[in-house]
Amino acid sequence: MTSRAATREERWLAxxxxxxxxxxLWATESAVGFTRDESxxxxxxxxxxxxxxxxxxxxxxxxxxxxxxRAFDYNHEHPALMKVLFGLSHLLFHDTLGWLRxxxxxRLPAFALGALxxxxxxxxxxxxxxxxxxxxxxxxxxLVPRHFFHAQLACFDMxxxxxxxxxxxxxxxxxxxxxxxxxxxLFFGLALATKHNALFLPFILAPFAxxxxxxxxxxxxxxxxxxxxxxxxxxxxxxxxxxxxxALGPVGFQKKFLLLSPHTLLFAGLAVGAFWLPHELNRHHxxxxxxLLPLATMxxxxxxxxxxxxxxxxxxxxERTAWYLNFHATHNHYAWFYLGxxxxxxxxxxxxxxxxxxxxxxxxxFVPMVTGxxxxxxxxxxxxFERTRALVRVPGLTEALVGVxxxxxxxxxxxxxxxxxxxxxxxxxxxxxxxILAGAAxxxxxxxLVERLRVWRPGLSLATVAAPVFALLLLPALxxxxxxxxxxxxxxxxxAGGLPGAASxxxxxxxxxxxxxxxxxxxxxxAPPNGRVFLHEVHGxxxxxxxxxxxxxxxxxxxxxxxxxxxxYQYHQEFRxxxxxxxxxxxxxxxxxxxxxxxxxxxxxYQRR
Amino acid sequence: MRSPxxxxxxLPLVELGALVLVALACLAFQLRLPDRFPAExxxxxxxxxxxAEARPGDAVLLFPWWTEKARLYLPPELPVYGYLGSDGDDxxxxxxxxxxxQPELPRADAAGFQxxxxxGRTVQGAPRRAGRLELxxxxxxxxxxxRFVASEAYARxxxxxxxxxxxxxxxxxxxRTHRCPGPPHLYVAPEWHEILYQxxxxxxxxxxxxxxxxxxxxxxxxxxxxxxxxxxxxxEHAWQRSPRLSTTYVVVEDAATRERLLEVxxxxxxxxxxxxxxxxxxxxxxxxxxxxxxxxPESRQMCVELLALGEAS
Numbered sequence: 001m002t003s004r005a006a007t008r009e010e011r012w013l014a015x016x017x018x019x020x021x022x023x024x025l026w027a028t029e030s031a032v033g034f035t036r037d038e039s040x041x042x043x044x045x046x047x048x049x050x051x052x053x054x055x056x057x058x059x060x061x062x063x064x065x066x067x068x069x070r071a072f073d074y075n076h077e078h079p080a081l082m083k084v085l086f087g088l089s090h091l092l093f094h095d096t097l098g099w100l101r102x103x104x105x106x107r108l109p110a111f112a113l114g115a116l117x118x119x120x121x122x123x124x125x126x127x128x129x130x131x132x133x134x135x136x137x138x139x140x141x142x143l144v145p146r147h148f149f150h151a152q153l154a155c156f157d158m159x160x161x162x163x164x165x166x167x168x169x170x171x172x173x174x175x176x177x178x179x180x181x182x183x184x185x186l187f188f189g190l191a192l193a194t195k196h197n198a199l200f201l202p203f204i205l206a207p208f209a210x211x212x213x214x215x216x217x218x219x220x221x222x223x224x225x226x227x228x229x230x231x232x233x234x235x236x237x238x239x240x241x242x243x244x245x246x247a248l249g250p251v252g253f254q255k256k257f258l259l260l261s262p263h264t265l266l267f268a269g270l271a272v273g274a275f276w277l278p279h280e281l282n283r284h285h286x287x288x289x290x291x292l293l294p295l296a297t298m299x300x301x302x303x304x305x306x307x308x309x310x311x312x313x314x315x316x317x318x319e320r321t322a323w324y325l326n327f328h329a330t331h332n333h334y335a336w337f338y339l340g341x342x343x344x345x346x347x348x349x350x351x352x353x354x355x356x357x358x359x360x361x362x363x364x365x366f367v368p369m370v371t372g373x374x375x376x377x378x379x380x381x382x383x384x385f386e387r388t389r390a391l392v393r394v395p396g397l398t399e400a401l402v403g404v405x406x407x408x409x410x411x412x413x414x415x416x417x418x419x420x421x422x423x424x425x426x427x428x429x430x431x432x433x434x435x436i437l438a439g440a441a442x443x444x445x446x447x448x449l450v451e452r453l454r455v456w457r458p459g460l461s462l463a464t465v466a467a468p469v470f471a472l473l474l475l476p477a478l479x480x481x482x483x484x485x486x487x488x489x490x491x492x493x494x495x496a497g498g499l500p501g502a503a504s505x506x507x508x509x510x511x512x513x514x515x516x517x518x519x520x521x522x523x524x525x526x527a528p529p530n531g532r533v534f535l536h537e538v539h540g541x542x543x544x545x546x547x548x549x550x551x552x553x554x555x556x557x558x559x560x561x562x563x564x565x566x567x568x569y570q571y572h573q574e575f576r577x578x579x580x581x582x583x584x585x586x587x588x589x590x591x592x593x594x595x596x597x598x599x600x601x602x603x604x605x606y607q608r609r
Numbered sequence: 610m611r612s613p614x615x616x617x618x619x620l621p622l623v624e625l626g627a628l629v630l631v632a633l634a635c636l637a638f639q640l641r642l643p644d645r646f647p648a649e650x651x652x653x654x655x656x657x658x659x660x661a662e663a664r665p666g667d668a669v670l671l672f673p674w675w676t677e678k679a680r681l682y683l684p685p686e687l688p689v690y691g692y693l694g695s696d697g698d699d700x701x702x703x704x705x706x707x708x709x710x711q712p713e714l715p716r717a718d719a720a721g722f723q724x725x726x727x728x729g730r731t732v733q734g735a736p737r738r739a740g741r742l743e744l745x746x747x748x749x750x751x752x753x754x755x756r757f758v759a760s761e762a763y764a765r766x767x768x769x770x771x772x773x774x775x776x777x778x779x780x781x782x783x784x785r786t787h788r789c790p791g792p793p794h795l796y797v798a799p800e801w802h803e804i805l806y807q808x809x810x811x812x813x814x815x816x817x818x819x820x821x822x823x824x825x826x827x828x829x830x831x832x833x834x835x836x837x838x839x840x841x842x843x844x845e846h847a848w849q850r851s852p853r854l855s856t857t858y859v860v861v862e863d864a865a866t867r868e869r870l871l872e873v874x875x876x877x878x879x880x881x882x883x884x885x886x887x888x889x890x891x892x893x894x895x896x897x898x899x900x901x902x903x904x905x906p907e908s909r910q911m912c913v914e915l916l917a918l919g920e921a922s
Contacts, residue, residue, distance in 0.1 A: 335845070340693070342848075344845075344848060362635065363631060363634075363635050364628070364631055364632040364635040364636075367627070367628060367631045368628050371624050371627075371628070375620075375624075388613075391613055391614055391617055392617065441624060441628065442625070442628065444621040444624070444625075445621045445622065445624050445625025445626075445628060446625065447621070448618075448621035448622045448625065449622060449625060452622070469625070469628075469629065472629060472632045472633070472636070473628060473629075473632045475632075475636055476632060476635035476636045476638070476639045479636070479639040479640065480639055483639075483643075494634070494635040494638045494639065496716075497714075497715030497716040498638070498639075498642055498715055500645075500673075500714040500715050500716065500717075501714075501715035501716035503673070503675045504673050504675070504714070504715070504716040504717060504718065505716060506693070573693065573806065574845065576692070576803040576806050576808070576844075577802060577803040577843060577844035577845075580801040580802055580803050580808050581801070583801045583808070584800050584801040588685065589680065589685070589689070590680055590681070590683075590685040591680055591681055593681070594678070594681065596678040598642065598646065599646050599647075599676055599678055599711070599714065600675060601675065601677045601678060604677070
C-alpha cells in the first residue's frame with residue numbers, strides 16, 4: 001500500500017483544526033487592511049454575483065456573450081472560481097442577510113480555503129510521518145505571520161496553496177483508491193479555476209504516476225504494455241498538437257481551434273483514450289490502471305472544469321484562454337527591494353526565493369524545515385548506493401512526493417526571468433509540504449528522546465515530550481505574529497533581525513498598501529470636513545472599501561499629493577519621489593504621525609500647513 | 610570508532626537539541642526586542658537638547674539610515690538626513706553634524722557606519738544617551754562653505770528657451786517659477802526630488818527636446834571658488850534603458866565668453882547624482898549660463914544644482 005485513508009480520529013482532528021483556523025481567521029480579519037488586488041477582486045466579485053442574479057431572473061439574456069462580458073470582463077486576468085465564491089458569499093451574508101460587513105462577507109470563502117491547509121497538512125503529514133509530525137505541520141502553518149496574513153485576504157494565493165495541497169492529497173490517495181482518482185481530476189480543475197500556479201501540477205505529478213505504474217507493473221507484461229499504450233497516447237497527442245502549432249503558427253493554431261477542428265478532435269481522442277485504456281488495463285492489472293487514473297482525470301476534467309466554471313470563456317474559449325495564458329507568461333515586473341538593491345527587471349538573483357523564505361518564516365519553524373528537507377535528501381542520496389543503503393530508510397514514493405512538492409514552487413519562482421515581487425505569496429503552495437518535513441524533523445527528535453527517557457521512565461508518553469517541544473518551537477512565531485499583526489507584509493524573522501534587521505539589510509519594507517489601516521483613525525480625527533486625502537499606493541477601490549466598511553470617514557475624498565489636505569505615504573524604496581512630492585507640496589518635511597513598526601517607517605502621514 | 614549506524618541513530622537527538630537551542634534563541638530575541646526601541650520620552654529628550662544646542666547650519670544624521678521616526682519629534686528647522694547611502698554623505702553644507710543613533714537595533718552596523726561617516730569628522734564631547742537613543746555631535750571636516758547656490762539665487766535668474774540659431778523665448782517669472790512657453794513641465798524652480806533615493810532640493814530643469822536648450826543665466830558667481838555642478842535624472846526615470854531615450858547634457862558656460870566651464874552627460878540607465886567641478890580663478894563675480902538639452906526629452910526629468918564653494922574650514 002502506498003497511501004492510506006485517514007482514521008476516524010484523524011478526520012475529527014482535521015475537522016477541529018479546520019474549525020480552529022477558520023475561527024481564528026474570521027475573528028481577527030477586521031483589523032486587516034484591503035490590499036490593492038483585494039479591492040479589485042471585491043469589485044469583480046460583486047459584478048460576477050450580479051450576473052448570477054441575472055441568470056436566475058433572466059437566463060436567456062444572462063447567457064449572451066454581451067451580458068457575460070459586461071459582468072466578467074473586469075479582472076479577466078484571473079479565473080473566476082474564487083471571485084464567484086467571494087461574490088456569492090457577499091450577496092448572501094451582507095446584501096441579503098446583513099449579518100456581516102462587506103469585507104468579512106467577501107473574505108469568508110478565503111477563510112474556508114485557508115483553513116483547509118492545516119487540516120489537509122495534518123492528514124497528509126500524519127499518514128506519512130505520524131500524528132506528531134502532522135500536528136506540528138498543521139499548527140505551525142498559520143503561525144507563520146505571512147501565511148496568516150494571506151489566509152485572511154479575498155485573494156488567490158492561499159486558496160491556490162490549499163487547492164495544490166488538495167490535488168496532491170487526492171493524487172496520493174488515488175494510488176490506492178479509484179474514487180480519489182476521479183476526485184483528483186476534479187480538484188485539479190478547481191485548482192486551475194483558482195490560479196494559474198495549478199498549470200504546473202501535471203508536470204510535477206505525472207512522473208509519480210508513471211513511477212508508480214512502472215513499479216507495480218514489473219513482471220506483468222500485459223500491464224507494462226498497457227502502461228506504454230497510455231504513455232503513447234499522451235505522447236502522440238502532445239506531438240500532434242506540436243505539429244499543428246508548428247504547421248499553423250501560434251496565430252493560426254489559435255484561429256483554427258474551433259468546435260469542429262483537429263484540435264478538438266485530438267482532445268476528444270485523448271479523453272476517450274485516457275479513460276478507455278486504463279479501463280481495459282483494469283481488467284488485467286488494477287494497480288497499474290489505478291496509478292494511471294489521475295493522469296486521465298487531470299487531463300480530461302481539468303480543462304473541462306476550467307472551461308465550465310468561467311462564463312467568460314463560454315462563447316470564445318480559445319481566444320480568451322490564450323489571452324489569459326499570455327497575460328501571465330508576459331507579466332509585468334514590479335520594483336522590489338532586496339538586500340539593498342532595487343530589482344526592477346530580470347535576471348533576478350537565483351537565491352532570492354531561498355533568502356526571502358529564510359528571512360520571513362520564523363526561524364524556529366524555518367530551521368526544522370531545512371533539517372527535514374536535508375534529512376530526506378540525505379536519505380535519498382544514501383539510498384542510491386549499495387554500501388550505504390542499509391544505513392537508512394530509503395524514501396519511497398510518498399516521501400518523494402512530499403519532498404518534490406516542498407521544493408517545486410520554490411524552484412519555479414527561483415527562475416531569474418520569473419517576476420519576483422510579492423514576497424512569499426507566489427510560492428505558498430510549497431509551504432505546507434515544508435511544514436510536513438519540519439514536523440517529521442521534530443517528531444523524530446521527540447521519538448528519539450522518548451526512547452532514551454523510557455530507560456528511566458518506562459511509562460513516558462510521546463505527548464509528554466512533544467508538547468513542551470511544540471510549545472517552545474511555536475511560541476516565538478506566535479509572539480512575532482501577535483506583535484506585528486495585522487501588518488503581515490512587513491514581517492521578518494529572527495534570522496533577519498526582525499523588522500529593524502530587515503530594514504538595515506535593505507529588504508522590502510511592505511507592499512500592497514494594507515498597512516494604511518494604522519493611520520485611518522488619525523485621519524478620521526484630523527481631516528477637515530470633506531477633506532481631500534492622498535492615500536499613497538492605496539487603490540481607488542480600496543479607498544471606497546475603507547469607507548463602506550466604516551474605517552474611513554464617508555465625507556473624505558481621494559486626492560493626489562499636490563491637492564490633498566492630508567497625505568499618507570507608504571514607505572517603498574522605489575517610491576521615495578512620492579514622499580518628496582509631498583514635502584514640496586505641503587511645505588514641510590515633518591510628519592504629523594505615522595506607522596513605525598518596531599521603529600521601521602511603514603506609513604508616514606503629512607498634514608498640509 | 611563509532612559505527613555509522615550508531616551515529617545516524619544519534620542524529621535525531623542532535624537535531625532536536627539544535628532545534629530547541631534555535632527556538633530558545635528565537636524566543637529570547639522576540640521577548641527582548643521591544644526593549645531595544647526608544648520610548649517617546651527619549652525622542653522628546655533628544656529634541657529638547659537639539660532645540661537648546663543646535664546652531665543654524667547644523668544637521669542631524671540618522672543611524673541606521675532608516676530610523677526616520679525621529680522626524681516626528683526633532684525641531685523642524687533642523688535638516689534631518691536619513692536615506693539609503695546617507696552614511697557616506699559629505700553633508701558639506703553643514704559645519705556640524707549631530708548623529709542620532711540607535712546602535713542597539715538588530716543588524717545596526719556601527720562599524721560600517723563609522724567607516725563611512727568618521728573620516729574627516731571630529732567628535733565634540735561625549736555621546737549623550739536618552740534611553741536607547743544616542744546623540745553625538747561632530748565637527749564636519751568635509752564642510753564647504755557656500756558662496757553661491759543656484760537654487761537660492763534662481764529668482765534673479767534670466768531663464769529662456771534657446772534654439773540652435775540663438776533665438777530665445779523668455780520664461781516669465783511669476784514670483785516663484787520661471788515658466789516657459791510650451792508644455793507645463795518646462796519651467797525652472799527649486800523643488801524637492803529624489804535622485805537615487807537621495808532627497809535633493811534642486812532646480813527643476815526639464816530639457817525641451819531636440820536641439821533646443823533650457824537656459825538659466827545666473828549672476829554673481831564669485832571667483833576664487835570651486836564651481837560645482839550637481840545634477841541627475843529624478844525618480845525611476847534614470848534607470849530606464851530604452852534605446853529611444855537620449856543622453857541628457859547639463860552644461861555650465863561663462864555667459865560673456867561662452868567658455869564651457871562644466872559639463873555632465875547622463876545617458877539612459879546611469880543613475881545617481883552626476884557631478885563636475887573646477888576651480889574658478891580669483892576675480893570679479895561672473896554670470897554663468899546653465900543649460901540642459903536632450904534630443905528626446907522623454908523621461909529625462911533633470912534636477913540641477915550649481916554651487917560655488919569656499920575653502921574647507
